[in-house]
Amino acid sequence: MLININPTNGLAVYDQIARQIKFAVANRVLRPGDLVPSVRELAKNLAINPNTVARAYRELQAEQIIQTVRGTGLEITVAAPEICRNARQELIRLRLREVLEEAGRSQLSRTQVKQLFDKELSQYDETGNAS
Amino acid sequence: MLININPTNGLAVYDQIARQIKFAVANRVLRPGDLVPSVRELAKNLAINPNTVARAYRELQAEQIIQTVRGTGLEITVAAPEICRNARQELIRLRLREVLEEAGRSQLSRTQVKQLFDKELSQYDETGNAS
Amino acid sequence: MLININPTNGLAVYDQIARQIKFAVANRVLRPGDLVPSVRELAKNLAINPNTVARAYRELQAEQIIQTVRGTGLEITVAAPEICRNARQELIRLRLREVLEEAGRSQLSRTQVKQLFDKELSQYDETGNAS
Amino acid sequence: MLININPTNGLAVYDQIARQIKFAVANRVLRPGDLVPSVRELAKNLAINPNTVARAYRELQAEQIIQTVRGTGLEITVAAPEICRNARQELIRLRLREVLEEAGRSQLSRTQVKQLFDKELSQYDETGNAS
DNA sequence: GTGGTCTAGACCACC
DNA sequence: GTGGTCTAGACCACG
Numbered sequence: 001m002l003i004n005i006n007p008t009n010g011l012a013v014y015d016q017i018a019r020q021i022k023f024a025v026a027n028r029v030l031r032p033g034d035l036v037p038s039v040r041e042l043a044k045n046l047a048i049n050p051n052t053v054a055r056a057y058r059e060l061q062a063e064q065i066i067q068t069v070r071g072t073g074l075e076i077t078v079a080a081p082e083i084c085r086n087a088r089q090e091l092i093r094l095r096l097r098e099v100l101e102e103a104g105r106s107q108l109s110r111t112q113v114k115q116l117f118d119k120e121l122s123q124y125d126e127t128g129n130a131s
Numbered sequence: 132m133l134i135n136i137n138p139t140n141g142l143a144v145y146d147q148i149a150r151q152i153k154f155a156v157a158n159r160v161l162r163p164g165d166l167v168p169s170v171r172e173l174a175k176n177l178a179i180n181p182n183t184v185a186r187a188y189r190e191l192q193a194e195q196i197i198q199t200v201r202g203t204g205l206e207i208t209v210a211a212p213e214i215c216r217n218a219r220q221e222l223i224r225l226r227l228r229e230v231l232e233e234a235g236r237s238q239l240s241r242t243q244v245k246q247l248f249d250k251e252l253s254q255y256d257e258t259g260n261a262s
Numbered sequence: 263m264l265i266n267i268n269p270t271n272g273l274a275v276y277d278q279i280a281r282q283i284k285f286a287v288a289n290r291v292l293r294p295g296d297l298v299p300s301v302r303e304l305a306k307n308l309a310i311n312p313n314t315v316a317r318a319y320r321e322l323q324a325e326q327i328i329q330t331v332r333g334t335g336l337e338i339t340v341a342a343p344e345i346c347r348n349a350r351q352e353l354i355r356l357r358l359r360e361v362l363e364e365a366g367r368s369q370l371s372r373t374q375v376k377q378l379f380d381k382e383l384s385q386y387d388e389t390g391n392a393s
Numbered sequence: 394m395l396i397n398i399n400p401t402n403g404l405a406v407y408d409q410i411a412r413q414i415k416f417a418v419a420n421r422v423l424r425p426g427d428l429v430p431s432v433r434e435l436a437k438n439l440a441i442n443p444n445t446v447a448r449a450y451r452e453l454q455a456e457q458i459i460q461t462v463r464g465t466g467l468e469i470t471v472a473a474p475e476i477c478r479n480a481r482q483e484l485i486r487l488r489l490r491e492v493l494e495e496a497g498r499s500q501l502s503r504t505q506v507k508q509l510f511d512k513e514l515s516q517y518d519e520t521g522n523a524s
Numbered sequence: 525g526t527g528g529t530c531t532a533g534a535c536c537a538c539c
Numbered sequence: 540g541t542g543g544t545c546t547a548g549a550c551c552a553c554g
Contacts, residue, residue: 007462012553027238049554088237092244095230096251099223103255106219107158110255113223117248120227124234124241143529169541180531185542193455200269202539202541274538289500311539350499354506357492358513361485365517368481369420372517375485379510382489386496386503405544431526442546447527464526464554 005046013048017056025065025076026084035073036066136177144179148187156196156207157215166204167197267308275310279318287327287338288346297335298328398439406441410449418458418469419477428466429459 003020005013024030036042039057043050057074060066065080103113134151136144155161167173170188174181188205191197196211234244265282267275286292298304301319305312319336322328327342365375396413398406417423429435432450436443450467453459458473496506 007465007554008460008468010461013463014553023236052554055554089239089243089247092230092234092237092239093247093251095226095233096248099226099230100251100255102226103223105154106223108220108223110252112220113255114252116220116224117227117252120224120231121241121245121248124231124244145529170543171541180533182532183530185544186529188542198270199272199542201275202537203269204541206270269539276538285498314539317538351501351509354492354496354499354501355509355513357488357495358510361488361492362513362517364488365485367416368485370482370485372514374482375517376514378482378486379489382486382493383503383507383510386493386506407544432528433526442548444547445545447529448544450527461527464552466526 003042003046005048013052014055014059017042017046017053018059021056021060022065022084022087025080026088028081030076030080032076032078032080034076035069036060036076038073134173134177136179145183145187145190148173148177148184149190152187152191153196153215153218156211157219159212161207161211163207163209163211165207166200167191167207169204265304265308267310276314276317276321279304279308279315280321283318283322284327284346284349287342288350290343292338292342294338294340294342296338297331298322298338300335396435396439398441407445407449407452410435410439410446411452414449414453415458415477415480418473419481421474423469423473425469425471425473427469428462429453429469431466 003017005016007013021030021036030036036057037045039050039053043053046053057066061068061074063083064077065083066074067077069075100113108116134148136147138144140147142150152161152167161167167188168176170181170184174184177184188197192199192205194214195208196214197205198208200206231244239247265279267278269275283292283298292298298319299307301312301315305315308315319328323330323336325345326339327345328336329339331337362375370378396410398409400406402409414423414429423429429450430438432443432446436446439446450459454461454467456476457470458476459467460470462468493506501509
């Protein structure tokens with residue numbers, strides 16, 4: 001379970017942690033019953049404030065992705081995979097819709113948008129890295 | 132020249148002003164030589180502080196979209212239309228790329244992404260309003 | 263006697279007028295006894311406010327470059343050519359000194375500055391137009 | 394990291410701050426990763442308003458010379474040294490060209506300009522102080 | 525503690 | 540009237 005933090009990209013650190021855990025769940029790197037790292041341990045590894053880790057976990061708890069196990073720590077819930085997989089597709093859909101609205105405000109035609117999309121998609125290598 | 136401000140959408144007010152002026156330039160609502168509303172007038176119309184308008188205009192000046200005409204006001208530069216039209220297409224392209232990278236990190240296949248896109252595009256009415 | 267005004271270059275309009283008259287005197291385009299255009303005429307030709315022309319002339323009077331001739335207008339003084347020619351050389355010397363001080367603050371060596379100067383001088387065509 | 398402000402030299406205070414930081418970067422007094430003084434601290438030291446410092450920093454951010462580190466402060470970017478060093482040489486070159494154009498408009502010969510330059514250069518002590 | 529944003533009001537030079 | 544700058548003080552999210 002590797003988490004990478006970039007404190008200079010404008011995204012809140014707690015949000016970066018939460019997102020990466022959700023991705024790990026969606027991609028079955030983390031499975032129901034697995035324990036996430038303890039607040040103190042993760043904070044130490046990332047050299048950040050424990051409060052920041054705690055906040056990330058608080059948000060994940062609110063979304064029912066992790067739950068406390070008394071005396072043990074925080075574990076991935078049974079519902080987590082479905083929540084995360086649905087969420088990721090909805091996220092992409094929402095982003096696409098936003099871009100299309102932006103394009104509409106810019107008065108780009110449907111054809112122009114499609115051309116831009118196809119050009120970018122042809123460079124899409126399904127790895128998450130820009131090619 | 133209509134500008135609408137939504138103080139609760141998370142976007143900074145000065146940014147909303149700057150964006151709408153860029154759109155107006157890209158869409159030929161504002162043309163080179165046209166004067167933008169004076170700082171005080173626009174501030175009064177939008178019921179916001181003149182400093183906020185001034186900041187928006189300062190950013191537009193830094194991007195060479197408007198320039199001061201001594202004692203007269205701020206006018207659209209001759210280079211503005213090209214700058215704004217190039218910028219808007221680059222913005223859309225960048226956003227599409229980001230979404231595709233996000234999709235890659237979520238391990239969606241190229242086919243899945245294309246289906247999502249086509250579904251959203253079919254609802255795209257080229258007006259900038261979600262349908 | 264041609265005067266060109268650029269209201270968008272940051273220089274005050276009255277200053278542009280005064281400078282161009284001084285150049286005209288230094289270069290013998292205007293000679294002692296010549297009349298400068300009347301405030302109203304020049305303001306009309308340049309499509310600017312007569313106050314702005316009046317201010318330019320006021321400054322030139324303070325520098326003894328023009329003087330009022332009752333009932334006639336404003337004429338170039340006998341002392342004007344010497345004043346303007348001395349001023350132009352001093353101006354250049356002052357500017358060079360400023361650039362050198364700026365270079366010193368940037369810790370450029372004397373050799374580096376000389377190279378930059380020689381390169382620019384080689385493009386210098388003595389016409390006042392960038393080549 | 395010493396910054397000196399002269400509120401009476403015509404230069405905007407925010408600009409003086411930005412310039413001095415750029416010089417410090419170009420001269421390796423500030424290096425990538427170093428934090429600039431916090432907005433509030435610098436404002437207190439210089440006895441000026443925090444907004445003025447913030448504006449200076451905002452301009453430096455726009456030029457990619459500093460970047461925010463969430464909750465920590467503003468640090469010098471890795472690209473900053475190159476940006477600042479290129480900028481300072483280009484600035485000197487631009488200034489020299491302006492002076493030469495001015496000289497051309499004054500109909501000074503190439504030889505006269507060179508004499509003026511050599512005379513000033515002989516007094517140039519590479520410290521940034523007029524001798 | 526940090527930066528980011530906004531408001532309110534002042535003074536300046538210029539037209 | 541115009542923009543440009545600065546001060547004073549507030550509120551926010553983040554760590």
